[in-house]
Amino acid sequence: xxxxxxxxxxxxxxxxxxxxxxxxxxxxxxxxxxxxxxxxxxxxxxxxxxxxxxxxxxxxxxxxxxxxxxxxxxxxxxxxxxxxxxxxxxxxxxxxxxxxxxxxxxxxxxxxxxxxxxxxxxxxxxxxxxxxxxxxxxxxxxxxxxxxxxxxxxxxxxxxxxxxxxxxxxxxxxxxxxxxxxxx
Numbered sequence: 001x002x003x004x005x006x007x008x009x010x011x012x013x014x015x016x017x018x019x020x021x022x023x024x025x026x027x028x029x030x031x032x033x034x035x036x037x038x039x040x041x042x043x044x045x046x047x048x049x050x051x052x053x054x055x056x057x058x059x060x061x062x063x064x065x066x067x068x069x070x071x072x073x074x075x076x077x078x079x080x081x082x083x084x085x086x087x088x089x090x091x092x093x094x095x096x097x098x099x100x101x102x103x104x105x106x107x108x109x110x111x112x113x114x115x116x117x118x119x120x121x122x123x124x125x126x127x128x129x130x131x132x133x134x135x136x137x138x139x140x141x142x143x144x145x146x147x148x149x150x151x152x153x154x155x156x157x158x159x160x161x162x163x164x165x166x167x168x169x170x171x172x173x174x175x176x177x178x179x180x181x182x183x184x
Contacts, residue, residue: 023080024054027178029066029101035156035163036103039064039132040183046103047182053080056173059152061123063106064180067154067171069163070100075174083177103180104164105132108153116141116166121155134158139166152176 031044040046048066052059059065068075083101107121107128108114115122119136122128137159147153151170156162165171 023050025050026181027083028184029103031103032099034161035158036064036105037134037158037161039105039157040103045184046180047184048178049181050178053174053176053178058109058173059106059176059179061106061109065104065106065152065154066177066180067102067104068100068175068177069102069168069171071168071171071175075172101177102163104154104156104162106152107155107165108147108170110147110149110151112147112153113144114147114153115144132157135160141166 027048027050029046029048031040031042031046034042068079108123113124115125116137117140119138120127121130121137134157139159145153147170151172153165153170155164155166
């Protein structure tokens, strides 16, 4: 009986530590779709660092991040607790995969003035050098857009086939769930 209790205790401690790691440090995820092609491909596995999310750090230009696309809803601590579990279930059971968590590239930070014309993105008046995009962007916009404080602007590398900040608006920093640190 003592040995069984030791095993149960060990399993409970291991699960608790695994959940802490997945909630606050790292989580695996799987790419679904082609919005980041050619950088990331459908079905590719990624390891995401959640440290920047926990510390509420603003990601840098060019960072590939995981976002909660439900930008018009408040996030709670419960979201951070349940998403790792949902993520694991989706890796093994594709039909349970949610469509709220997206992988995108950071294009604009708070206060940046963005323009979209001639197939290119301009940040603060300078054309971005983007060797990672799939093809020239067909999207254009009259005037400019300034990224609000506390938000970032994200886009997919497959610009003509990506739902991103052009359509959902800027992404609050607390909706940036982590930064891709490893492609598998």
